[in-house]
Amino acid sequence: MMTSSDRLLPGTERALSHRVAVAQAEGRAPSVVGAVVRDGALVWSGSRSCVDGHAPDADTQFRIGSLTKVFTAVLVMRLRDEGLLGLDDPLERHLKGTGVGEVTIAQLLGHSGGLAAETPGAWWERSSAALRPELSDVLGDQPFLRTPGRRHHYSNPGYTLLGSLVEAVRGVPWAETLRSEILEPLGMGRTTPEPVAPHAGGWAVHPWADVMLPEPSEDLGLMAPAGQLWSTAADLARFAAFLAAGDERVLAAASVEEMRAPGAPDAEGEWELSYGLGLQLAHRDGRTYIGHTGSLPGFLAALWVCVEEGLAGVMLANATSGPQPGVVAADLIRIVAEAEPRFPEPWRPLPEGGADEELLSLTGPWYWGTYAYGLRVGPERSVVFEPLRGAGRGASxxxxxDGGWVGLNGYYEGETLRVVRRADGGVSHLDLGSFVFTREPYAPADAVPGGVDEAGWRGL
Incomplete structure (x- = not known):
């Protein structure tokens, strides 16, 4: 899968191998596999094992736990893009009789539906799915912990509902839809609901002694869409490339980008975690990561993608606890980003006709009151409006x-920027969501709401 032109520098590869070795040793895991993706291609993979000469490779399956949720979310977004449902639709519109039908599909995707984190009864990850044959067994008598839509609260039963939603709309089992609509198009032949050799065995390591015992591997039944899958570092590298850029065979780039938009915050701390539509978002070391972590008894997993750096990191381990998969996967990205920083795209002028004289005449400084802003032109008549000094809100x-521009990010996302002209056709000012921007700060002749003091500027 790697060619000589893809390879990282020897020093970078050693640093990556060292990070995986430290994760295995300090995390006391039977084995750890790491992988790095750069610009959509797997450029490095390595592993460390407690058995000399018997380390797993990028084609060895591990169970990935809640990373499965990202796949389920992609299936739901596909249904949305096909017009078969809306994200703001109540669940009841498409999946009848759950008892929680007022929860919206978007709330389930972003874990803000107010549902409990786990199922009632026995520990679902370590017990037979026969104990939960119906959705009522997954949800229990009191499925809500709080009012839907108020805040983020991670819910595994919520993703069981989303898997059942996919089955209800498609009319075929979740696993079959997953295989035909995601795994096969992306070439992920080693990602399966059940383990297929070669695969790692799951182990629990005693917290106070260097001894182990095997963990059971249960079929999760209805809970499968929340955590069933087995995968490999190589397959997750393919999935990382998809999460970075989209793939028209699976989900358009715009829809993947929509999944990455943060919703309610998840936790405070160094990671600054939040959640999108099926994707965890993390901010660490000045970088933004999208992806997911996962765990099931005997296994830990993480996949992070740093879109700005064009890098992704994968970490898989066969231990119930010990290594920190999210930290390790992020460290793999950091090591490459710092050792082999990405070359920026070369500056190039706009193509012929890319910016006409009328648009060019709008560039330069504008003033909202006494706040100074600058407007510059981008490709396809886009513009960037940003503060030039001091505080202020910028956006692309x-x-x-039909004229004007719509905001793409930040405070002005969705707001309209338009040119307001005088009776003679000349430009009076810019209007941005009712805010007036003029060429001079508080010029008497300008259309400033509330008017301007006729005496003009003065000293004390």
């Missing part, structure tokens, strides 16, 4: 077919 804007 996409050109609208």
């Amino acid at each position: 804007f996409r050109a609208l077919p």
Whole structure:
């Protein structure tokens, strides 16, 4: 899968191998596999094992736990893109009789539906699915812990509902839809609901002694969409490339980007975690990561993608606890980003006709009151409006077919920027969501709401 032109520098590869070795030793895991993706291609993989000469490789399966949720979320987004459901639809519209039907699909995707984190009864990850044959067994008599939509609260039963939703709309089992709509198009032939050799065995390591015991591997039944899958570092590298750029065979880039938009915050701390639509988001070391972590008895997993760096990191281990998969996967990205920083795209002028004289005349400084802003032109008549000094809110804007621009990010996302002209056709000011931006700060002749003091600027 790797060619000589893809390879990292020897010093970088050694640093990556060292990080995996430290994770295995300090985390006291039977084995750890790591992998790095750069610009959509697997450029490094390595492993460390407690058995000399018997380390797993990038084609060895591990159970990935809650990383499965990202796959389920992609299936739901596909249904949305096909017009078969809306994210703001109540669940009841498409999946009848759950008893929690007022929860919206978006709330389930982002874990803000108010549902409990786990199922009632026996520990579902370590007990037979026969104990939970119906959705009522997964949800229990009191499925809600709080009012839907108020805050983020991680819910495994919520993803059971999403898997059942996919089955209800498609009319075929979740696993079959997953295989035909995601795994086969992306070439992920080693990602399966049940283990297929070669695969790692799951182990529990005693917290106070260097001894182990095997963990059971249960079929999760209805809970499968929340954590069933087995995968490999190589297959997850393919999935990372998809999460970075989208794939028209599976989900368009715009829809994948929508999944990455943060919702309610998850936790405070160094990671600054939040959650999108089926994707965890983390901010660490000045970088933004998207992906997911996962665990089931005997296994730990993490996949992070740093879109800005064009890098992704994968970490898999066959231990119930010990290594920190999210930290290790992020460290693999950091090591490559710092040792082999990405070359920026070369600056190039706009193509012929890319910016007309009228648009160019709008560039330069504008003033909202006494706040100074600058407007510059981007490709396809887009513009960037940003503060030039001091505090202020900046944003990028996409050109609208009928004139003006719509905000793409930050405070002004979805807001309209338009040019307001005088009776003679000249530009009076810019209007951004009712905020007036003029060429001079508080010029008497400008259309400033509330008017301008006729005496003008003065000293004390």
